Amino acid sequence: MNNEIYSLLEGVRDGKVSVDEAMLSLKNKPFEDLGFANVDLHRRVRQGASEVIYGAGKTPEQIIAIAKTLVDNGQKTVLITRMDAEKAAAVGAAVELKYYDQARIGIVGEIPAPDGLGKVVVATGGTSDIPVAEEAALTAEVLGSEVVRLYDVGVAGLHRLLSHMDELMEAKVVIAIAGMEGALASVVGGLVDCPVIAVPTSVGYGAAFEGMSALLSMLNSCASGVSVVNIDNGFGAGYLASMINHITKAN
Amino acid sequence: MNNEIYSLLEGVRDGKVSVDEAMLSLKNKPFEDLGFANVDLHRRVRQGASEVIYGAGKTPEQIIAIAKTLVDNGQKTVLITRMDAEKAAAVGAAVELKYYDQARIGIVGEIPAPDGLGKVVVATGGTSDIPVAEEAALTAEVLGSEVVRLYDVGVAGLHRLLSHMDELMEAKVVIAIAGMEGALASVVGGLVDCPVIAVPTSVGYGAAFEGMSALLSMLNSCASGVSVVNIDNGFGAGYLASMINHITKAN
Amino acid sequence: MNNEIYSLLEGVRDGKVSVDEAMLSLKNKPFEDLGFANVDLHRRVRQGASEVIYGAGKTPEQIIAIAKTLVDNGQKTVLITRMDAEKAAAVGAAVELKYYDQARIGIVGEIPAPDGLGKVVVATGGTSDIPVAEEAALTAEVLGSEVVRLYDVGVAGLHRLLSHMDELMEAKVVIAIAGMEGALASVVGGLVDCPVIAVPTSVGYGAAFEGMSALLSMLNSCASGVSVVNIDNGFGAGYLASMINHITKAN
Amino acid sequence: MNNEIYSLLEGVRDGKVSVDEAMLSLKNKPFEDLGFANVDLHRRVRQGASEVIYGAGKTPEQIIAIAKTLVDNGQKTVLITRMDAEKAAAVGAAVELKYYDQARIGIVGEIPAPDGLGKVVVATGGTSDIPVAEEAALTAEVLGSEVVRLYDVGVAGLHRLLSHMDELMEAKVVIAIAGMEGALASVVGGLVDCPVIAVPTSVGYGAAFEGMSALLSMLNSCASGVSVVNIDNGFGAGYLASMINHITKAN
Amino acid sequence: MNNEIYSLLEGVRDGKVSVDEAMLSLKNKPFEDLGFANVDLHRRVRQGASEVIYGAGKTPEQIIAIAKTLVDNGQKTVLITRMDAEKAAAVGAAVELKYYDQARIGIVGEIPAPDGLGKVVVATGGTSDIPVAEEAALTAEVLGSEVVRLYDVGVAGLHRLLSHMDELMEAKVVIAIAGMEGALASVVGGLVDCPVIAVPTSVGYGAAFEGMSALLSMLNSCASGVSVVNIDNGFGAGYLASMINHITKAN
């Protein structure tokens, strides 16, 4: 539509279109394609570097097509999330791809050198939370953040967490990932002075109710500075963490 | 019914009742009044010392009547739970009563000297959990347990809890009481080697859902040795803690 | 405990305590009082400027005492949240207090000049969400953030929101507050490139289920960069927003 | 029963049955077989044109039998919903059938020329909602409505929706289909002046709770003119939309 | 903003603003004030006749001010919903108002003569549903629909409903309002050939769960042509019913 608007403005300049006609035209379609292209839900990644494809509902062919288009348009790194191993194999046959099967993530191109304000710590309560954690960590890395991984530091063995006070203390953002009782977010939130993004996971059984228990627990955290994303949403946490890690005065 | 059975047996002995008749009679009413008297829901308190009245659904007159009966029958201490201040005033006019308004508990007679195996620690996440904690603590005391109170030691300020490691380490039972995210139970369960009784409270707002969040959190505790009672059920926790604290080989 | 450890170490140095004894002693109480004092749940506010008192479960006397202590210790601004008008009147009689009744917030001292990276936008879906919004806005202001208020810009009248694109576009953080269907967070999240903190409110009736509908809606936001705090938790959102707004490279 | 009543009335006319006897007889069975035949749950489609078979619980044989009966009775178009590909293959071997596998719909005969008041717009939040949307769209088309499809116009990228203002503005009914946060219904409801039928879908994960989040969101829409059907109920929405699209003064 | 765009276009025409500058300016604020004013949430009522004020969250003063503005601008009828008797008295002292206390509705000006396609039937399961029904009925009347009220025709006494077949059969839209098991919507939906708007009410106790039972029941209606609005949302149903009742070919 930019072209349309541009032509319209040229018409006004050249006297071919009256101001009133242009006015009417602009009022009637003020929203059409404002020029910030939109390939995907996971879209608005930092300029010129990385782009994200949500792989879950797409065929390998669709993923390949989008990835190629992005690369052809100068994208240096393409992150593909929620892509299972089978799909990754098909995509990898057509595009050079590095696949991380725990995270179910594929990356085309290089993970860029970190350029954020500091480090993002990704901490998990248990080992079963690691797939979600890796989705968060790789997302943050692709978006330019240095990531420190602290896995299996759940609160039932507090010394495991406390032995990493140094890493926690120097984080710009902490992503706290836990299922079951989800207490990690509160404990971390009470220890650090930076934003904590809590990710409930569907790990657990019985009254864990597919992540509901951890979700409610995290929403009720009595520690300040804690906010919550959807159950198992590692991508969302990694994206937000990196966004915070790149905030600048200038914006 | 004991008398009835006794008479029946005498009849058999004396040949007045045939074995078959006695057999039939016993089969038809084997359960009637087996002789262990039952005053109340909160009933089976340790022998000869304390008895409990659940005050919530009773009139002051009913409470007075039961309390007097118990005292007349040699009960040294009577614990009255869930009794509001107004009701307590009415009861106190008729029976000598010590009233604890935070705990909504009244006690007739003396709190006995502790005779348990060790100490019961009652810990709360916040100050708003104290009424439930006091119900638990006074119940355990009335039943003969020494109680150590650790209030406002929630996990969002971990050092508050950790500064009481000595008390926690020497507990026979810990009662962990918390609302909101209820993480206290897991953290305490990870620190101590004794049974932890978790009490979710209805403290909190929004997604705390009247204690549901803390309840689910505690049920999903990844620490071993933790079990859970009903929301706000301080009495139940104090009762169970003291029961565990009095376990003996002989039983 | 620092003194204790110090003495212990002196004892080791002076040969009065053996290494083994010291070892044992350190293992038994490694956590006692690590030296970072803790007045309140809402505590860890930026150095030397503002401190927060959670007023909900406290008596006026308690609030006055804490506030005076803080002021005596050089605190320039004290924020008191969740304090109703009656309590505020009692507190105001003892301490010079500015009370904001919509937000149920009292402030002792001056709101500091903003010193953050940029502006925090507080947007609400409707007018009924304003009390939560004011809690968020005043919290952020007390913590040193400049706040732009965009109230009643719900998505059912999209032009209301879209007419404020300038303010949204230059925000460092947006707090999106809405009850009922809670769609504001997603729409704002799709428009801006900064973190969006979503606050579901208990506004609505019927199937709003006291904020549950808005909460679920916000957690499922398909826009990136959105995270969620507890229902009606304006303080938490304001606190986190200001924390993000003050992130620096040095930290 | 019509025959019975007729005979009864003849009996009265002919004096063979007294008025009292007839009265009694009528009172005892007033409801028997009123004569409007009923083939199926999805039944009451506009006269002489289309009929619907709900395929989910039926065997291919049952579907074939019903379809043949309908066609033999002059039905020009038969719509078969919720029929998977395998079943469709079996049915297609016996009846000439056009199968739409995304919508899981089979159509016997031709889709009629549209004869409604105007157009029905079917809009979806994402691409994963398309199967439900196609069920809605094809249903409306079979029932004589012209359908405009606007897919993947979710609110997280508002310009996608706004670029279709023209289509939205000239709709007689809009069907807004979305999973996750379900905000599409509210935003569309705020833009258009016609009835909006909201269809929550089970698309999403975690706190989407199989469509619950979108359902609650849509029920709480603050836009007027929005009503909701069951989760994933594309047929219901298409049916209702076409019903509204064919309302006439005469009725 | 229209003026701003107009000036910008004049600048382009006059050569004072380059096409590129105008382009940039338009891209940066494409949404500002699109010119369709918005007084209230309940706003977009048919042209020149009626306007609606949602009274719940407003003071009498606010209601009076909005009502006067509307009347001064030529509004013939103003509908005020969710206004309790006390508030109505205050408003009535300043504005001539007819108050309907069951419906909690006030009307300024006259209810217009009906100009819809036909009649809207408002049916309730019981007498306790009547307040919601009256809100729906009065809303539809104010918006120009003729309304037929069928109250207390719940399905547990089917003859009550069936005795009104005539009214049901000639309706353009039926609003079916019921609490408890909410079966009315399905039964009505099976009897009529027009759209049925189902309104669950919070009438009932126990497992009615404040309207949840009726809501789920109505969403699962196996009758076609039924859609659902929020619990107790009489206004929403009346609004939508009248909207459907005024659909025209021309639009």
Place this chain on the structure above:
Amino acid sequence: MNNEIYSLLEGVRDGKVSVDEAMLSLKNKPFEDLGFANVDLHRRVRQGASEVIYGAGKTPEQIIAIAKTLVDNGQKTVLITRMDAEKAAAVGAAVELKYYDQARIGIVGEIPAPDGLGKVVVATGGTSDIPVAEEAALTAEVLGSEVVRLYDVGVAGLHRLLSHMDELMEAKVVIAIAGMEGALASVVGGLVDCPVIAVPTSVGYGAAFEGMSALLSMLNSCASGVSVVNIDNGFGAGYLASMINHITKAN
């Protein structure tokens, strides 16, 4: 309508109305007022003896009017349920009324002599369940059943229940009423050979969730012959029990 049908039939008999005309007329309104008058939801009580008024949503004037009508029409006993003491006083001033305040029931006329097959046992888990139990018991008595009350026989003190085996064994129907864990229904269902009607009550706190816990428990009873009514629905249970207690071969 009976009169209408009668006239119609007379018309047919007299040759004034053709069979076809009559046929048409009957088909068009077959359901209008079939002559079994309907005063209330609680209506279909056994012939000639008792009638029931649901008092909850009615004014004293309405109750008086209905009661008088019933008495004037020969009703010997009128049962008024869910009527609070204040309302009862107003009704009692106009009609001779016996009021049972625990059950919130008023009875006009005499409770009839029992004429059922046998006895209905009404058992409760605790004393707090007694109001619901009395509603059930009085309902059954008014409808002609002999009732045996076994109150406070909850399963936590099994001997209390077992001491009443005789009464349980000779019951025709047992109504088992309990809150909290609702186990009474299962235990009773395992002991007796007659139908057990389970009534969950809203007695309890915390995870009792207003009767939800007892309701689920009773629905899952592993004993055969148990069915469930709504939470606190004493009337429904008493009505059904008496209905079963009056079943005859003849019907």
Place this chain on the structure above:
Amino acid sequence: MNNEIYSLLEGVRDGKVSVDEAMLSLKNKPFEDLGFANVDLHRRVRQGASEVIYGAGKTPEQIIAIAKTLVDNGQKTVLITRMDAEKAAAVGAAVELKYYDQARIGIVGEIPAPDGLGKVVVATGGTSDIPVAEEAALTAEVLGSEVVRLYDVGVAGLHRLLSHMDELMEAKVVIAIAGMEGALASVVGGLVDCPVIAVPTSVGYGAAFEGMSALLSMLNSCASGVSVVNIDNGFGAGYLASMINHITKAN
């Protein structure tokens, strides 16, 4: 234990055991093996005729063993519920078995001639409810009840139900089985004067929530005489219906 008690009583009679000793012995084990043997959960079927085996958790070998024991002990009919086709094949190889695959029921021996008070009507809302209905019907038949099946008479096509008024009116008990909105129970309950046993089914999708919608609907039925069993519990309904159908004065 009967033998033990008998011996004990003989001992008392013969003077070998003192009354006090016997008293003590009886008090200590009053419950041991009271002599009414228990083969299965579904156990207490009418004397001398039919016995039930719950097949779900059992191996074919276990089912064969129990069935043979029962037959050897004179059982004329053995009902095996919740047994899938594969298991039935294995059982059928060892025992002469008639298998009903829709109902997942196997019957050893003959279905007895009906000997109840009257007929049990089993009605379903749709065809998908038939498996549950057949479980109910066959259970009732095996237990000696004549069963009338009215399938697919859901309320969305009321005439289907009303055309069976005769069958409904002469039922002793009606079992109303429905999924989705579950309205059948209320409508039937309003039509008949006998007990209605409502069985919610898990039929439906989306907001049917696996039977929850129908369950709540049925519990809230405003018709009297309706009670509810667990979701899909056809056996329970058939058992209870037959129990009611065999009630006698003598009992």
Place this chain on the structure above:
Amino acid sequence: MNNEIYSLLEGVRDGKVSVDEAMLSLKNKPFEDLGFANVDLHRRVRQGASEVIYGAGKTPEQIIAIAKTLVDNGQKTVLITRMDAEKAAAVGAAVELKYYDQARIGIVGEIPAPDGLGKVVVATGGTSDIPVAEEAALTAEVLGSEVVRLYDVGVAGLHRLLSHMDELMEAKVVIAIAGMEGALASVVGGLVDCPVIAVPTSVGYGAAFEGMSALLSMLNSCASGVSVVNIDNGFGAGYLASMINHITKAN
């Protein structure tokens, strides 16, 4: 870290490290590896005897590695929980393992001779609860408790439970395991004087809601001394039971 602390202390003793340096060092990492090693979530088992591996999220290789390490370090018994048969076969090929397939438990080494205070009774409501029960029983046995199994003693056949009064009465702890209505915990809690650990199971269907019904039932138990663990959490119950069974005065 113990070594580090030890070295540090030696440094202080030897004058190589100043007290201030040591102080700083201790304050900065007070928590690192405090010497109580942590292999697994299920970890803190009694000294020198048994260790537990949670098998669910681990590969056979991981299990083998951990098991070998433990055995090499002198562990006499290693308990592996939640390990399916296939995994057990793989593990069993590398380590001598006794596998219990109902309990899904593998044991390396010998079950130790019981050394607790008394017996742990494990009771189940039905046979389907046995897998959970065996997990509990074997866990308790491995941890040194004598276990008495009372299976299939559900409350619908009370005599089954009551015939085991002797075993119940002499238990130190009872683990009550039940699905469906979960009433076993209350009934057992009312019979015994020792702690009862209630384990809800996911056994049941329909309104059992995967164990939710039993869970709520058990939390609401009106018997004292009952606490609850997560749904199906046999390990947790066995662990806690054995912990209670080993409580000593000395601690």
